[in-house]
Amino acid sequence: xxxxxxxxxxxxxxxxxxxxxxxxxxxxxxxxxxxxxxxxxxxxxxxxxxxxxxxxxxxxxxxxxxxxxxxxxxxxxxxxxxxxxxxxxxxxxxxxxxxxxxxxxxxxxxxxxxxxxxxx
Numbered sequence: 001x002x003x004x005x006x007x008x009x010x011x012x013x014x015x016x017x018x019x020x021x022x023x024x025x026x027x028x029x030x031x032x033x034x035x036x037x038x039x040x041x042x043x044x045x046x047x048x049x050x051x052x053x054x055x056x057x058x059x060x061x062x063x064x065x066x067x068x069x070x071x072x073x074x075x076x077x078x079x080x081x082x083x084x085x086x087x088x089x090x091x092x093x094x095x096x097x098x099x100x101x102x103x104x105x106x107x108x109x110x111x112x113x114x115x116x117x118x119x120x
Contacts, residue, residue, distance in 0.1 A: 019100065060115075
């Protein structure tokens with residue numbers, strides 16, 4: 001097992017990625033290279049940056065990658081809002097994903113704070 005796989009934050013990010021992929025595959029075909037692709041790339045970036053950051057030696061680098069992960073998560077939240085407004089996401093799916101994003105954002109921020117505190 002790689003160190004990042006032990007991180008609860010990474011595990012939650014991976015679960016969110018699976019959820020987003022499962023929902024976006026039902027978007028209209030014309031969105032395959034649009035919103036669907038953008039959401040998928042964004043959610044993969046969340047988990048990937050957590051994994052990459054965990055491999056960095058310096059806490060400053062780790063915190064930097066956690067920040068990138070958080071920013072990607074906010075992109076996904078924005079895109080999810082748009083997908084809901086376009087009718088691509090059902091209300092109950094939207095509510096579940098928003099809750100997951102909210103919880104993950106708290107965890108990523110806590111991880112980043114702890115990494116930054118260890119820099120001092």
